[in-house]
Amino acid sequence: MSSHTDEPEPSPHEGEHLPSQRDEHSAVPADDPFANPGLPPHEPRRQDIDEQAAKRSERSVSLLFALSTLATVGFIACYVAIPIDKIVYIWPFGHVSGLNFGLGLTLGLALFCIGAGAIHWARTLMSDEEIVEERHAIQAPPEVKAHVLAEFRKGAAESQIGRRRLLRNSMLGALSVVPLAGLVLLRDLGPLPHEKLRHTRWKKGTLIVNESTAQPLRPEDIVVGSLTQARPDGLDPHDENFANEIAKAAVMLVRLQPEDIKDQRSAEWGHEGILCFSKICTHIGCPATLYEQQTHHALCPCHQSTFDLSDGARVLFGPAGHPLPQLRITVNDDGYLEALGDFEEPPGPSFWERG
Structure with a gap:
Protein backbone atom coordinates (compact mmCIF):
# COMPACT_ATOMS: atom_id res chain seq x y z
CA MET A 1 0.00 0.00 0.00
CA SER A 2 1.59 3.13 -1.15
CA SER A 3 1.22 6.49 0.50
CA HIS A 4 1.13 9.81 -1.22
CA THR A 5 0.58 13.46 -0.28
CA ASP A 6 -2.46 15.26 -1.64
CA GLU A 7 -1.52 18.45 -3.44
CA PRO A 8 -3.97 21.01 -4.78
CA GLU A 9 -4.63 20.87 -8.42
CA PRO A 10 -3.29 23.83 -10.34
CA SER A 11 -5.85 26.50 -11.20
CA PRO A 12 -6.73 26.70 -14.84
CA HIS A 13 -5.98 30.45 -14.61
CA GLU A 14 -2.69 30.09 -12.81
CA GLY A 15 -0.24 32.78 -13.81
CA GLU A 16 -3.00 35.31 -14.54
CA HIS A 17 -3.67 38.34 -12.29
CA LEU A 18 -6.96 38.35 -10.50
CA PRO A 19 -8.75 41.69 -10.13
CA SER A 20 -7.59 42.02 -6.54
CA GLN A 21 -4.01 41.15 -7.49
CA ARG A 22 -3.45 43.65 -10.29
CA ASP A 23 -0.15 45.38 -10.55
CA GLU A 24 -0.16 48.73 -8.78
CA HIS A 25 1.17 50.29 -11.97
CA SER A 26 -1.80 49.02 -13.96
CA ALA A 27 -3.73 51.70 -15.82
CA VAL A 28 -6.98 50.47 -14.27
CA PRO A 29 -7.13 50.70 -10.43
CA ALA A 30 -8.45 47.65 -8.56
CA ASP A 31 -11.46 49.57 -7.23
CA ASP A 32 -12.25 51.49 -10.44
CA PRO A 33 -13.50 49.63 -13.51
CA PHE A 34 -12.97 52.66 -15.74
CA ALA A 35 -9.56 53.83 -16.79
CA ASN A 36 -8.58 57.49 -16.47
CA PRO A 37 -8.25 58.69 -20.02
CA GLY A 38 -6.15 61.69 -18.97
CA LEU A 39 -5.90 64.86 -21.04
CA PRO A 40 -6.17 64.53 -24.79
CA PRO A 41 -3.01 65.31 -26.70
CA HIS A 42 -2.54 69.01 -27.30
CA GLU A 43 -3.45 70.16 -30.79
CA PRO A 44 -1.93 73.47 -31.89
CA ARG A 45 -4.26 76.16 -33.20
CA ARG A 46 -3.86 77.71 -36.57
CA GLN A 47 -2.46 80.85 -35.00
CA ASP A 48 0.26 78.76 -33.31
CA ILE A 49 1.69 77.56 -36.61
CA ASP A 50 0.67 80.33 -39.01
CA GLU A 51 2.02 83.78 -38.23
CA GLN A 52 -0.31 85.36 -40.79
CA ALA A 53 -3.32 83.95 -38.93
CA ALA A 54 -1.84 85.25 -35.68
CA LYS A 55 -1.48 88.70 -37.25
CA ARG A 56 -5.13 88.61 -38.34
CA SER A 57 -6.19 87.76 -34.79
CA GLU A 58 -4.02 90.57 -33.46
CA ARG A 59 -5.67 93.03 -35.82
CA SER A 60 -9.14 91.79 -34.85
CA VAL A 61 -8.44 92.24 -31.14
CA SER A 62 -6.93 95.67 -31.73
CA LEU A 63 -10.00 96.65 -33.77
CA LEU A 64 -12.27 95.69 -30.87
CA PHE A 65 -10.19 97.77 -28.45
CA ALA A 66 -10.28 100.70 -30.89
CA LEU A 67 -14.06 100.40 -31.17
CA SER A 68 -14.24 100.51 -27.38
CA THR A 69 -12.25 103.74 -27.38
CA LEU A 70 -14.54 105.29 -29.99
CA ALA A 71 -17.62 104.17 -28.07
CA THR A 72 -16.31 105.89 -24.92
CA VAL A 73 -15.78 109.07 -26.91
CA GLY A 74 -19.34 108.65 -28.22
CA PHE A 75 -20.58 108.31 -24.64
CA ILE A 76 -19.04 111.66 -23.72
CA ALA A 77 -20.40 113.23 -26.93
CA CYS A 78 -23.93 111.98 -26.15
CA TYR A 79 -23.71 113.34 -22.62
CA VAL A 80 -22.73 116.78 -23.90
CA ALA A 81 -24.84 117.02 -27.06
CA ILE A 82 -28.18 115.32 -26.33
CA PRO A 83 -30.63 117.43 -24.27
CA ILE A 84 -31.84 115.77 -21.09
CA ASP A 85 -35.49 116.17 -22.14
CA LYS A 86 -35.02 114.79 -25.68
CA ILE A 87 -37.49 111.97 -26.45
CA VAL A 88 -36.90 109.73 -29.47
CA TYR A 89 -38.70 106.73 -30.98
CA ILE A 90 -36.58 103.57 -30.98
CA TRP A 91 -38.06 100.37 -32.36
CA PRO A 92 -39.08 98.10 -30.61
CA PHE A 93 -38.82 100.08 -27.35
CA GLY A 94 -41.08 102.92 -28.39
CA HIS A 95 -40.53 106.47 -27.11
CA VAL A 96 -37.54 106.65 -24.80
CA SER A 97 -35.14 109.25 -23.46
CA GLY A 98 -32.60 110.01 -26.17
CA LEU A 99 -29.92 110.77 -23.60
CA ASN A 100 -30.40 107.54 -21.67
CA PHE A 101 -30.50 105.48 -24.86
CA GLY A 102 -27.34 107.08 -26.22
CA LEU A 103 -25.45 106.70 -22.94
CA GLY A 104 -26.52 103.09 -22.49
CA LEU A 105 -25.72 102.12 -26.07
CA THR A 106 -22.26 103.68 -26.17
CA LEU A 107 -21.18 102.57 -22.70
CA GLY A 108 -22.47 99.04 -23.32
CA LEU A 109 -20.58 98.89 -26.62
CA ALA A 110 -17.39 100.16 -24.96
CA LEU A 111 -17.48 97.52 -22.23
CA PHE A 112 -18.53 94.75 -24.65
CA CYS A 113 -15.65 95.46 -27.02
CA ILE A 114 -13.11 95.35 -24.21
CA GLY A 115 -14.50 92.01 -23.01
CA ALA A 116 -14.78 90.55 -26.50
CA GLY A 117 -11.24 91.68 -27.33
CA ALA A 118 -9.84 90.09 -24.18
CA ILE A 119 -11.65 86.80 -24.87
CA HIS A 120 -10.56 86.69 -28.52
CA TRP A 121 -6.99 87.42 -27.46
CA ALA A 122 -7.04 84.62 -24.90
CA ARG A 123 -8.59 82.06 -27.28
CA THR A 124 -6.42 82.73 -30.30
CA LEU A 125 -3.05 84.08 -29.14
CA MET A 126 -2.44 83.14 -25.51
CA SER A 127 -1.27 79.65 -24.67
CA ASP A 128 -4.16 77.14 -24.50
CA GLU A 129 -2.28 74.06 -23.33
CA GLU A 130 -3.97 72.46 -20.33
CA ILE A 131 -1.76 71.43 -17.43
CA VAL A 132 -2.80 69.44 -14.37
CA GLU A 133 -1.11 70.08 -11.06
CA GLU A 134 -1.73 68.33 -7.78
CA ARG A 135 -3.02 70.44 -4.91
CA HIS A 136 -0.49 71.50 -2.35
CA ALA A 137 -0.55 73.02 1.10
CA ILE A 138 -1.68 76.63 1.44
CA GLN A 139 1.81 77.75 2.36
CA ALA A 140 3.94 76.61 -0.52
CA PRO A 141 7.58 75.66 -0.04
CA PRO A 142 10.26 77.90 -1.62
CA GLU A 143 10.73 75.63 -4.63
CA VAL A 144 7.00 75.82 -5.40
CA LYS A 145 7.03 79.61 -5.09
CA ALA A 146 9.96 79.72 -7.48
CA HIS A 147 8.04 77.44 -9.83
CA VAL A 148 4.97 79.70 -9.72
CA LEU A 149 7.05 82.76 -10.51
CA ALA A 150 8.66 80.93 -13.39
CA GLU A 151 5.24 79.90 -14.69
CA PHE A 152 4.00 83.47 -14.37
CA ARG A 153 6.90 84.75 -16.42
CA LYS A 154 6.30 81.98 -18.92
CA GLY A 155 2.63 82.90 -19.12
CA ALA A 156 3.48 86.55 -19.64
CA ALA A 157 5.79 85.57 -22.45
CA GLU A 158 3.23 83.23 -24.00
CA SER A 159 0.56 85.94 -23.89
CA GLN A 160 2.78 87.82 -26.36
CA ILE A 161 1.90 91.12 -24.71
CA GLY A 162 5.48 92.27 -25.05
CA ARG A 163 5.86 91.09 -28.61
CA ARG A 164 2.63 92.34 -30.16
CA ARG A 165 2.80 96.07 -29.57
CA LEU A 166 -0.25 97.00 -31.63
CA LEU A 167 -2.44 94.70 -29.56
CA ARG A 168 -0.94 95.84 -26.25
CA ASN A 169 -1.12 99.55 -27.02
CA SER A 170 -4.71 99.40 -28.30
CA MET A 171 -5.78 97.51 -25.16
CA LEU A 172 -4.06 100.02 -22.88
CA GLY A 173 -5.70 102.84 -24.83
CA ALA A 174 -9.18 101.36 -24.41
CA LEU A 175 -8.67 100.65 -20.71
CA SER A 176 -7.33 104.18 -20.19
CA VAL A 177 -10.24 105.90 -21.91
CA VAL A 178 -13.25 103.91 -20.65
CA PRO A 179 -12.99 105.26 -17.04
CA LEU A 180 -13.71 108.71 -18.48
CA ALA A 181 -17.34 107.59 -18.77
CA GLY A 182 -17.53 107.29 -14.99
CA LEU A 183 -15.85 110.65 -14.49
CA VAL A 184 -18.35 112.30 -16.81
CA LEU A 185 -21.24 110.83 -14.82
CA LEU A 186 -19.91 112.58 -11.70
CA ARG A 187 -21.15 115.77 -13.31
CA ASP A 188 -24.68 114.65 -12.43
CA LEU A 189 -23.88 115.13 -8.76
CA GLY A 190 -24.74 118.77 -9.33
CA PRO A 191 -23.00 122.05 -10.09
CA LEU A 192 -19.83 122.98 -8.29
CA PRO A 193 -20.53 125.07 -5.18
CA HIS A 194 -17.85 127.69 -5.92
CA GLU A 195 -18.53 130.48 -3.37
Whole structure:
Protein backbone atom coordinates (compact mmCIF):
# COMPACT_ATOMS: atom_id res chain seq x y z
CA MET A 1 0.00 0.00 0.00
CA SER A 2 1.59 3.13 -1.15
CA SER A 3 1.22 6.49 0.50
CA HIS A 4 1.13 9.81 -1.22
CA THR A 5 0.58 13.46 -0.28
CA ASP A 6 -2.46 15.26 -1.64
CA GLU A 7 -1.52 18.45 -3.44
CA PRO A 8 -3.97 21.01 -4.78
CA GLU A 9 -4.63 20.87 -8.42
CA PRO A 10 -3.29 23.83 -10.34
CA SER A 11 -5.85 26.50 -11.20
CA PRO A 12 -6.73 26.70 -14.84
CA HIS A 13 -5.98 30.45 -14.61
CA GLU A 14 -2.69 30.09 -12.81
CA GLY A 15 -0.24 32.78 -13.81
CA GLU A 16 -3.00 35.31 -14.54
CA HIS A 17 -3.67 38.34 -12.29
CA LEU A 18 -6.96 38.35 -10.50
CA PRO A 19 -8.75 41.69 -10.13
CA SER A 20 -7.59 42.02 -6.54
CA GLN A 21 -4.01 41.15 -7.49
CA ARG A 22 -3.45 43.65 -10.29
CA ASP A 23 -0.15 45.38 -10.55
CA GLU A 24 -0.16 48.73 -8.78
CA HIS A 25 1.17 50.29 -11.97
CA SER A 26 -1.80 49.02 -13.96
CA ALA A 27 -3.73 51.70 -15.82
CA VAL A 28 -6.98 50.47 -14.27
CA PRO A 29 -7.13 50.70 -10.43
CA ALA A 30 -8.45 47.65 -8.56
CA ASP A 31 -11.46 49.57 -7.23
CA ASP A 32 -12.25 51.49 -10.44
CA PRO A 33 -13.50 49.63 -13.51
CA PHE A 34 -12.97 52.66 -15.74
CA ALA A 35 -9.56 53.83 -16.79
CA ASN A 36 -8.58 57.49 -16.47
CA PRO A 37 -8.25 58.69 -20.02
CA GLY A 38 -6.15 61.69 -18.97
CA LEU A 39 -5.90 64.86 -21.04
CA PRO A 40 -6.17 64.53 -24.79
CA PRO A 41 -3.01 65.31 -26.70
CA HIS A 42 -2.54 69.01 -27.30
CA GLU A 43 -3.45 70.16 -30.79
CA PRO A 44 -1.93 73.47 -31.89
CA ARG A 45 -4.26 76.16 -33.20
CA ARG A 46 -3.86 77.71 -36.57
CA GLN A 47 -2.46 80.85 -35.00
CA ASP A 48 0.26 78.76 -33.31
CA ILE A 49 1.69 77.56 -36.61
CA ASP A 50 0.67 80.33 -39.01
CA GLU A 51 2.02 83.78 -38.23
CA GLN A 52 -0.31 85.36 -40.79
CA ALA A 53 -3.32 83.95 -38.93
CA ALA A 54 -1.84 85.25 -35.68
CA LYS A 55 -1.48 88.70 -37.25
CA ARG A 56 -5.13 88.61 -38.34
CA SER A 57 -6.19 87.76 -34.79
CA GLU A 58 -4.02 90.57 -33.46
CA ARG A 59 -5.67 93.03 -35.82
CA SER A 60 -9.14 91.79 -34.85
CA VAL A 61 -8.44 92.24 -31.14
CA SER A 62 -6.93 95.67 -31.73
CA LEU A 63 -10.00 96.65 -33.77
CA LEU A 64 -12.27 95.69 -30.87
CA PHE A 65 -10.19 97.77 -28.45
CA ALA A 66 -10.28 100.70 -30.89
CA LEU A 67 -14.06 100.40 -31.17
CA SER A 68 -14.24 100.51 -27.38
CA THR A 69 -12.25 103.74 -27.38
CA LEU A 70 -14.54 105.29 -29.99
CA ALA A 71 -17.62 104.17 -28.07
CA THR A 72 -16.31 105.89 -24.92
CA VAL A 73 -15.78 109.07 -26.91
CA GLY A 74 -19.34 108.65 -28.22
CA PHE A 75 -20.58 108.31 -24.64
CA ILE A 76 -19.04 111.66 -23.72
CA ALA A 77 -20.40 113.23 -26.93
CA CYS A 78 -23.93 111.98 -26.15
CA TYR A 79 -23.71 113.34 -22.62
CA VAL A 80 -22.73 116.78 -23.90
CA ALA A 81 -24.84 117.02 -27.06
CA ILE A 82 -28.18 115.32 -26.33
CA PRO A 83 -30.63 117.43 -24.27
CA ILE A 84 -31.84 115.77 -21.09
CA ASP A 85 -35.49 116.17 -22.14
CA LYS A 86 -35.02 114.79 -25.68
CA ILE A 87 -37.49 111.97 -26.45
CA VAL A 88 -36.90 109.73 -29.47
CA TYR A 89 -38.70 106.73 -30.98
CA ILE A 90 -36.58 103.57 -30.98
CA TRP A 91 -38.06 100.37 -32.36
CA PRO A 92 -39.08 98.10 -30.61
CA PHE A 93 -38.82 100.08 -27.35
CA GLY A 94 -41.08 102.92 -28.39
CA HIS A 95 -40.53 106.47 -27.11
CA VAL A 96 -37.54 106.65 -24.80
CA SER A 97 -35.14 109.25 -23.46
CA GLY A 98 -32.60 110.01 -26.17
CA LEU A 99 -29.92 110.77 -23.60
CA ASN A 100 -30.40 107.54 -21.67
CA PHE A 101 -30.50 105.48 -24.86
CA GLY A 102 -27.34 107.08 -26.22
CA LEU A 103 -25.45 106.70 -22.94
CA GLY A 104 -26.52 103.09 -22.49
CA LEU A 105 -25.72 102.12 -26.07
CA THR A 106 -22.26 103.68 -26.17
CA LEU A 107 -21.18 102.57 -22.70
CA GLY A 108 -22.47 99.04 -23.32
CA LEU A 109 -20.58 98.89 -26.62
CA ALA A 110 -17.39 100.16 -24.96
CA LEU A 111 -17.48 97.52 -22.23
CA PHE A 112 -18.53 94.75 -24.65
CA CYS A 113 -15.65 95.46 -27.02
CA ILE A 114 -13.11 95.35 -24.21
CA GLY A 115 -14.50 92.01 -23.01
CA ALA A 116 -14.78 90.55 -26.50
CA GLY A 117 -11.24 91.68 -27.33
CA ALA A 118 -9.84 90.09 -24.18
CA ILE A 119 -11.65 86.80 -24.87
CA HIS A 120 -10.56 86.69 -28.52
CA TRP A 121 -6.99 87.42 -27.46
CA ALA A 122 -7.04 84.62 -24.90
CA ARG A 123 -8.59 82.06 -27.28
CA THR A 124 -6.42 82.73 -30.30
CA LEU A 125 -3.05 84.08 -29.14
CA MET A 126 -2.44 83.14 -25.51
CA SER A 127 -1.27 79.65 -24.67
CA ASP A 128 -4.16 77.14 -24.50
CA GLU A 129 -2.28 74.06 -23.33
CA GLU A 130 -3.97 72.46 -20.33
CA ILE A 131 -1.76 71.43 -17.43
CA VAL A 132 -2.80 69.44 -14.37
CA GLU A 133 -1.11 70.08 -11.06
CA GLU A 134 -1.73 68.33 -7.78
CA ARG A 135 -3.02 70.44 -4.91
CA HIS A 136 -0.49 71.50 -2.35
CA ALA A 137 -0.55 73.02 1.10
CA ILE A 138 -1.68 76.63 1.44
CA GLN A 139 1.81 77.75 2.36
CA ALA A 140 3.94 76.61 -0.52
CA PRO A 141 7.58 75.66 -0.04
CA PRO A 142 10.26 77.90 -1.62
CA GLU A 143 10.73 75.63 -4.63
CA VAL A 144 7.00 75.82 -5.40
CA LYS A 145 7.03 79.61 -5.09
CA ALA A 146 9.96 79.72 -7.48
CA HIS A 147 8.04 77.44 -9.83
CA VAL A 148 4.97 79.70 -9.72
CA LEU A 149 7.05 82.76 -10.51
CA ALA A 150 8.66 80.93 -13.39
CA GLU A 151 5.24 79.90 -14.69
CA PHE A 152 4.00 83.47 -14.37
CA ARG A 153 6.90 84.75 -16.42
CA LYS A 154 6.30 81.98 -18.92
CA GLY A 155 2.63 82.90 -19.12
CA ALA A 156 3.48 86.55 -19.64
CA ALA A 157 5.79 85.57 -22.45
CA GLU A 158 3.23 83.23 -24.00
CA SER A 159 0.56 85.94 -23.89
CA GLN A 160 2.78 87.82 -26.36
CA ILE A 161 1.90 91.12 -24.71
CA GLY A 162 5.48 92.27 -25.05
CA ARG A 163 5.86 91.09 -28.61
CA ARG A 164 2.63 92.34 -30.16
CA ARG A 165 2.80 96.07 -29.57
CA LEU A 166 -0.25 97.00 -31.63
CA LEU A 167 -2.44 94.70 -29.56
CA ARG A 168 -0.94 95.84 -26.25
CA ASN A 169 -1.12 99.55 -27.02
CA SER A 170 -4.71 99.40 -28.30
CA MET A 171 -5.78 97.51 -25.16
CA LEU A 172 -4.06 100.02 -22.88
CA GLY A 173 -5.70 102.84 -24.83
CA ALA A 174 -9.18 101.36 -24.41
CA LEU A 175 -8.67 100.65 -20.71
CA SER A 176 -7.33 104.18 -20.19
CA VAL A 177 -10.24 105.90 -21.91
CA VAL A 178 -13.25 103.91 -20.65
CA PRO A 179 -12.99 105.26 -17.04
CA LEU A 180 -13.71 108.71 -18.48
CA ALA A 181 -17.34 107.59 -18.77
CA GLY A 182 -17.53 107.29 -14.99
CA LEU A 183 -15.85 110.65 -14.49
CA VAL A 184 -18.35 112.30 -16.81
CA LEU A 185 -21.24 110.83 -14.82
CA LEU A 186 -19.91 112.58 -11.70
CA ARG A 187 -21.15 115.77 -13.31
CA ASP A 188 -24.68 114.65 -12.43
CA LEU A 189 -23.88 115.13 -8.76
CA GLY A 190 -24.74 118.77 -9.33
CA PRO A 191 -23.00 122.05 -10.09
CA LEU A 192 -19.83 122.98 -8.29
CA PRO A 193 -20.53 125.07 -5.18
CA HIS A 194 -17.85 127.69 -5.92
CA GLU A 195 -18.53 130.48 -3.37
CA LYS A 196 -22.14 129.52 -2.61
CA LEU A 197 -21.24 127.81 0.67
CA ARG A 198 -19.44 130.92 1.91
CA HIS A 199 -22.30 133.37 1.41
CA THR A 200 -25.83 133.47 2.81
CA ARG A 201 -28.83 135.82 2.56
CA TRP A 202 -27.50 137.88 5.44
CA LYS A 203 -26.08 141.27 4.56
CA LYS A 204 -25.80 144.65 6.18
CA GLY A 205 -29.24 146.03 7.06
CA THR A 206 -31.12 142.71 6.80
CA LEU A 207 -33.83 142.54 9.47
CA ILE A 208 -33.94 139.55 11.79
CA VAL A 209 -37.44 138.05 11.77
CA ASN A 210 -38.97 135.46 14.08
CA GLU A 211 -39.01 131.99 12.48
CA SER A 212 -42.54 131.28 13.72
CA THR A 213 -44.30 134.65 13.25
CA ALA A 214 -42.21 136.12 10.39
CA GLN A 215 -42.26 139.43 12.30
CA PRO A 216 -39.16 141.59 12.86
CA LEU A 217 -37.64 141.20 16.31
CA ARG A 218 -37.00 143.94 18.83
CA PRO A 219 -34.54 143.57 21.76
CA GLU A 220 -37.42 143.55 24.22
CA ASP A 221 -38.90 140.49 22.47
CA ILE A 222 -35.99 138.40 23.72
CA VAL A 223 -35.82 137.85 27.46
CA VAL A 224 -32.78 136.72 29.43
CA GLY A 225 -32.39 132.94 29.34
CA SER A 226 -34.52 132.43 26.25
CA LEU A 227 -33.65 131.12 22.79
CA THR A 228 -35.43 132.42 19.70
CA GLN A 229 -35.12 130.87 16.24
CA ALA A 230 -34.98 133.37 13.39
CA ARG A 231 -34.27 133.91 9.70
CA PRO A 232 -33.41 136.84 7.42
CA ASP A 233 -36.21 139.11 6.27
CA GLY A 234 -37.32 138.57 2.69
CA LEU A 235 -36.79 134.81 2.69
CA ASP A 236 -40.16 133.48 1.53
CA PRO A 237 -40.99 129.93 2.70
CA HIS A 238 -42.93 129.42 -0.56
CA ASP A 239 -39.91 130.24 -2.73
CA GLU A 240 -38.42 127.29 -4.61
CA ASN A 241 -34.95 128.06 -3.23
CA PHE A 242 -36.15 128.46 0.36
CA ALA A 243 -34.76 125.11 1.54
CA ASN A 244 -31.31 125.85 0.09
CA GLU A 245 -31.20 129.34 1.58
CA ILE A 246 -32.54 128.55 5.05
CA ALA A 247 -30.06 125.67 5.34
CA LYS A 248 -27.32 128.31 5.43
CA ALA A 249 -29.08 131.34 6.94
CA ALA A 250 -31.06 129.90 9.88
CA VAL A 251 -30.01 131.50 13.18
CA MET A 252 -30.85 131.46 16.88
CA LEU A 253 -30.75 134.38 19.29
CA VAL A 254 -30.02 134.03 23.00
CA ARG A 255 -29.95 136.74 25.64
CA LEU A 256 -27.41 136.48 28.45
CA GLN A 257 -26.47 138.74 31.28
CA PRO A 258 -23.57 140.81 29.89
CA GLU A 259 -21.32 139.67 32.75
CA ASP A 260 -21.93 136.02 31.79
CA ILE A 261 -20.41 136.45 28.34
CA LYS A 262 -16.84 135.14 28.50
CA ASP A 263 -15.65 136.05 25.01
CA GLN A 264 -15.18 139.81 24.59
CA ARG A 265 -15.34 139.71 20.80
CA SER A 266 -18.58 137.73 20.94
CA ALA A 267 -20.06 140.33 23.33
CA GLU A 268 -19.11 143.17 20.97
CA TRP A 269 -20.85 141.41 18.09
CA GLY A 270 -24.09 141.23 20.05
CA HIS A 271 -26.42 143.89 21.45
CA GLU A 272 -27.11 144.29 25.17
CA GLY A 273 -26.37 140.61 25.81
CA ILE A 274 -28.30 139.38 22.74
CA LEU A 275 -26.10 137.06 20.69
CA CYS A 276 -26.96 135.64 17.27
CA PHE A 277 -25.42 132.35 16.12
CA SER A 278 -25.97 130.02 13.21
CA LYS A 279 -28.15 127.18 14.41
CA ILE A 280 -26.71 124.74 11.85
CA CYS A 281 -24.46 122.25 13.63
CA THR A 282 -20.95 122.20 12.24
CA HIS A 283 -20.91 118.39 12.23
CA ILE A 284 -23.55 117.30 9.69
CA GLY A 285 -25.97 120.21 9.70
CA CYS A 286 -28.66 119.32 12.26
CA PRO A 287 -30.31 122.21 14.16
CA ALA A 288 -28.35 122.67 17.40
CA THR A 289 -31.19 124.38 19.26
CA LEU A 290 -31.56 122.38 22.48
CA TYR A 291 -30.69 125.16 24.93
CA GLU A 292 -29.69 124.73 28.57
CA GLN A 293 -30.40 128.01 30.33
CA GLN A 294 -28.15 127.63 33.36
CA THR A 295 -24.98 126.59 31.51
CA HIS A 296 -25.69 128.53 28.27
CA HIS A 297 -24.97 125.36 26.31
CA ALA A 298 -26.59 124.54 22.96
CA LEU A 299 -26.88 120.82 22.19
CA CYS A 300 -27.28 119.17 18.80
CA PRO A 301 -29.73 116.24 19.16
CA CYS A 302 -28.21 114.21 16.31
CA HIS A 303 -24.78 113.40 17.74
CA GLN A 304 -24.66 115.41 20.98
CA SER A 305 -22.24 118.09 19.86
CA THR A 306 -22.31 120.75 22.57
CA PHE A 307 -21.50 124.45 22.12
CA ASP A 308 -20.90 127.09 24.80
CA LEU A 309 -22.85 130.14 23.61
CA SER A 310 -21.35 132.27 26.37
CA ASP A 311 -17.85 131.61 25.01
CA GLY A 312 -18.16 132.24 21.28
CA ALA A 313 -20.10 128.96 20.72
CA ARG A 314 -16.92 126.93 21.02
CA VAL A 315 -17.23 123.14 20.93
CA LEU A 316 -17.33 121.49 24.35
CA PHE A 317 -18.21 117.94 23.34
CA GLY A 318 -19.04 115.81 20.34
CA PRO A 319 -17.85 115.40 16.76
CA ALA A 320 -18.38 119.01 15.60
CA GLY A 321 -15.18 120.43 14.21
CA HIS A 322 -15.51 124.16 14.82
CA PRO A 323 -17.69 126.70 16.68
CA LEU A 324 -21.05 127.92 15.45
CA PRO A 325 -20.47 131.06 13.35
CA GLN A 326 -21.75 134.26 14.95
CA LEU A 327 -23.71 136.96 13.15
CA ARG A 328 -22.84 140.54 14.03
CA ILE A 329 -26.03 142.45 14.91
CA THR A 330 -27.28 145.89 15.96
CA VAL A 331 -30.53 147.83 16.31
CA ASN A 332 -31.72 150.15 13.55
CA ASP A 333 -33.42 153.52 13.92
CA ASP A 334 -36.83 151.85 14.15
CA GLY A 335 -35.71 149.72 17.08
CA TYR A 336 -35.52 146.41 15.19
CA LEU A 337 -32.62 143.96 15.29
CA GLU A 338 -30.69 143.75 12.05
CA ALA A 339 -27.49 142.20 10.71
CA LEU A 340 -24.29 144.14 10.11
CA GLY A 341 -23.15 141.73 7.40
CA ASP A 342 -22.81 138.06 6.57
CA PHE A 343 -21.18 135.36 8.69
CA GLU A 344 -17.42 135.69 8.93
CA GLU A 345 -17.06 131.90 8.57
CA PRO A 346 -19.16 129.58 6.36
CA PRO A 347 -22.01 128.09 8.41
CA GLY A 348 -22.69 124.37 8.59
CA PRO A 349 -20.47 121.31 8.25
CA SER A 350 -16.88 121.39 7.07
CA PHE A 351 -16.12 120.93 3.37
CA TRP A 352 -12.97 120.32 1.36
CA GLU A 353 -12.28 123.91 0.34
CA ARG A 354 -12.91 125.36 3.81
CA GLY A 355 -9.87 127.10 5.17
